[in-house]
Amino acid sequence: MDLAEQHVHFQPFGRKTEAKKGKTLLQLANDAGVSIESICGSAGKCGKCKVVVRSGAFALSAPNESELKILGDSARVSNVRLACQATIRTPSRIVIEVPEESRRGHHRLLAAGVEPKRVLKPAMKKVLLKIPPATLKDLRADDDRLLDALGKQASARASIHPGVHAHIPGAMREKGWVATVTLYRGREVIKVEPGDTTNDSFGVAADIGTTKVVAYLIDLRSGETVATESMPNPQIPFGEDLMSRISYTVREKDGAQKLQAVIVEGLNSLISRLCEQKGVEHESILEVIVVGNTAMHHLFFGIPAQHVAAAPYAPAVRTSLTTSPEHVGMRMYRFGKVSSLPNIAGFVGADAVADLVSSGLYNDKKIGMMIDIGTNTEIIAGNEKRLLSCSCASGPAFEGAHIRFGMRAATGAIERVWIDPVTKDVRLRTVDDAPPRGICGSGIVDAISELSRAGLLDASGRLVDTRDMKDVRKAKAGGLEFVVARSKDTGMGEDITIGQHDIQEIQLAKAAIFTGVSILMAKLNVGCSNIARVYAAGAFGTYVDAASAINIGMYPDVPVERIRFIGNAAGSGARMALKSTDARDLAESLSRKVEYVELAAEPGFQNEFAQAMFLPHRDLSRFPNHGKAKPRQ
Numbered sequence: 001m002d003l004a005e006q007h008v009h010f011q012p013f014g015r016k017t018e019a020k021k022g023k024t025l026l027q028l029a030n031d032a033g034v035s036i037e038s039i040c041g042s043a044g045k046c047g048k049c050k051v052v053v054r055s056g057a058f059a060l061s062a063p064n065e066s067e068l069k070i071l072g073d074s075a076r077v078s079n080v081r082l083a084c085q086a087t088i089r090t091p092s093r094i095v096i097e098v099p100e101e102s103r104r105g106h107h108r109l110l111a112a113g114v115e116p117k118r119v120l121k122p123a124m125k126k127v128l129l130k131i132p133p134a135t136l137k138d139l140r141a142d143d144d145r146l147l148d149a150l151g152k153q154a155s156a157r158a159s160i161h162p163g164v165h166a167h168i169p170g171a172m173r174e175k176g177w178v179a180t181v182t183l184y185r186g187r188e189v190i191k192v193e194p195g196d197t198t199n200d201s202f203g204v205a206a207d208i209g210t211t212k213v214v215a216y217l218i219d220l221r222s223g224e225t226v227a228t229e230s231m232p233n234p235q236i237p238f239g240e241d242l243m244s245r246i247s248y249t250v251r252e253k254d255g256a257q258k259l260q261a262v263i264v265e266g267l268n269s270l271i272s273r274l275c276e277q278k279g280v281e282h283e284s285i286l287e288v289i290v291v292g293n294t295a296m297h298h299l300f301f302g303i304p305a306q307h308v309a310a311a312p313y314a315p316a317v318r319t320s321l322t323t324s325p326e327h328v329g330m331r332m333y334r335f336g337k338v339s340s341l342p343n344i345a346g347f348v349g350a351d352a353v354a355d356l357v358s359s360g361l362y363n364d365k366k367i368g369m370m371i372d373i374g375t376n377t378e379i380i381a382g383n384e385k386r387l388l389s390c391s392c393a394s395g396p397a398f399e400g401a402h403i404r405f406g407m408r409a410a411t412g413a414i415e416r417v418w419i420d421p422v423t424k425d426v427r428l429r430t431v432d433d434a435p436p437r438g439i440c441g442s443g444i445v446d447a448i449s450e451l452s453r454a455g456l457l458d459a460s461g462r463l464v465d466t467r468d469m470k471d472v473r474k475a476k477a478g479g480l481e482f483v484v485a486r487s488k489d490t491g492m493g494e495d496i497t498i499g500q501h502d503i504q505e506i507q508l509a510k511a512a513i514f515t516g517v518s519i520l521m522a523k524l525n526v527g528c529s530n531i532a533r534v535y536a537a538g539a540f541g542t543y544v545d546a547a548s549a550i551n552i553g554m555y556p557d558v559p560v561e562r563i564r565f566i567g568n569a570a571g572s573g574a575r576m577a578l579k580s581t582d583a584r585d586l587a588e589s590l591s592r593k594v595e596y597v598e599l600a601a602e603p604g605f606q607n608e609f610a611q612a613m614f615l616p617h618r619d620l621s622r623f624p625n626h627g628k629a630k631p632r633q
């Protein structure tokens with residue numbers, strides 16, 4: 001076959017790319033610049049990457065077990081495939097149609113977060129030096145000459161990184177004995193460049209979440225965040241949650257190395273994108289600082305994480321780490337540094353410390369609570385005197401996983417739902433006001449809250465057949481379902497519904513969170529009314545309606561005005577640490593101060609969890625204002 005014919009064509013985009021043997025359709029779609037939804041990170045579990053093979057089906061691998069399980073007969077009869085599973089067997093001309101519901105659209109990325117002002121004091125600092133030239137009257141060696149100039153002109157007493165010596169003679173002489181020295185923490189010379197390069201000084205702060213990785217490019221001279229990039233965590237195919245990833249490292253030979261390799265590669269590709277966006281060289285990245293929960297942290301640094309997953313849940317490392325790029329495999333300036341904030345204990349890691357640093361909860365006089373919702377949710381409660389922390393396995397349901405029409409907050413995702421309690425009329429809002437394609441976390445929380453306020457959902461989470469509500473109907477799979485959007489409006493040829501299974505997934509997630517809230521409150525001997533401030537962190541925490549979150553029993557029952565949205569607080573804390581060694585020192589002392597509560601070891605855990613499965617809770621005295629607060633319009 002003519003080589004020009006060995007392409008995969010993606011319709012209706014009119015894009016094509018070479019049909020490379022062994023590559024998945026999803027990888028090729030990426031190569032062709034076509035964005036296909038992939039909530040499970042190519043694990044073949046979410047079923048969101050469906051495509052239709054219009055021609056050339058013979059050239060693809062046969063449907064595998066995951067595809068048959070998710071797609072049933074449509075894999076064979078209608079040539080529907082999972083793009084992340086179908087691979088090219090024989091390079092040929094293949095035509096793929098990407099249906100509306102599988103197109104990713106524009107993802108809403110929450111990168112911003114509250115970032116209290118701090119004096120700019122990065123660990124990496126560039127100093128311009130005029131160095132006395134070597135003469136027959138001044139026979140000092142180059143390193144002595146450099147360090148003397150550094151002492152006199154910058155009051156710094158430093159040593160030189162051994163790898164830098166080779167560059168010093170050339171760098172000092174090339175621009176007439178004017179050179180720029182990069183100092184790490186004022187005590188180690190890690191770079192010497194000819195001339196004045198003081199305006200070329202960058203660092204990257206990265207928040208490695210279980211589900212998403214966000215990286216920020218920071219200009220270390222101004223402290224400004226100049227670019228932001230994100231991606232799904234490339235470890236997802238090895239397990240959606242922390243436990244399954246950790247068990248992969250134990251079960252599989254080289255499992256830990258594989259998980260480390262994919263996350264390092266993922267972060268490297270984000271750094272490349274950041275550099276490309278701003279025309280910055282990799283060489284200019286002097287430091288990378290990462291935060292993540294303890295498991296993400298350990299897996300990134302190649303440290304065994306299995307002990308965090310089993311009693312007595314001891315992590316291998318608490319203190320902050322600093323290592324070389326080579327040790328981890330980062331593509332950046334070779335003698336730069338790769339650092340992390342410290343962990344606390346259990347799964348409460350450097351991301352929670354970063355949350356704490358940026359939220360300011362550690363300074364509060366009254367009791368406050370910081371909740372950072374993710375696949376793993378971290379909670380810290382207390383005040384300037386005492387702080388308690390815990391970690392909850394809330395799962396990826398709020399990211400749209402395990403929800404039939406679930407999707408991330410991208411174009412067309414239903415993000416707000418209102419139901420008139422009297423007329424039962426339903427109103428929606430979608431991301432970018434596009435026709436509905438699915439429902440994201442904030443939308444489903446709203447829907448459950450509104451169904452409950454309208455009397456269409458009972459406290460156990462069962463939809464109620466009131467017969468006067470046309471949008472609650474019998475589901476094909478049995479039970480009832482709520483029709484959020486009709487097919488005539490979705491343009492997908494089918495209704496978007498929320499079924500009993502979806503409601504139960506959200507109940508499990510919110511019960512995991514409230515159990516943590518509840519146990520920390522009990523340990524501090526306080527009730528909801530004592531909580532003066534709830535800091536809602538993370539993308540989901542920011543977009544979810546506070547009244548709806550209280551109404552389903554996820555947040556504690558406090559007046560909504562006490563809830564403060566602080567955005568991607570872990571990212572903010574990481575950026576602060578990159579820009580200020582004072583923020584790092586604060587993080588180190590906070591990580592020692594915060595007490596850790598292991599929920600699984602708490603005697604009342606199971607009972608708390610079972611009670612929190614109710615909407616809002618089995619014990620209604622904990623939610624005296626249930627249903628009173630109205631969702632934002």
Ligand code: FES
Nearest residue numbers: 044045046047084
């Ligand atoms: S990305 Fe293909 S099934 Fe999830």
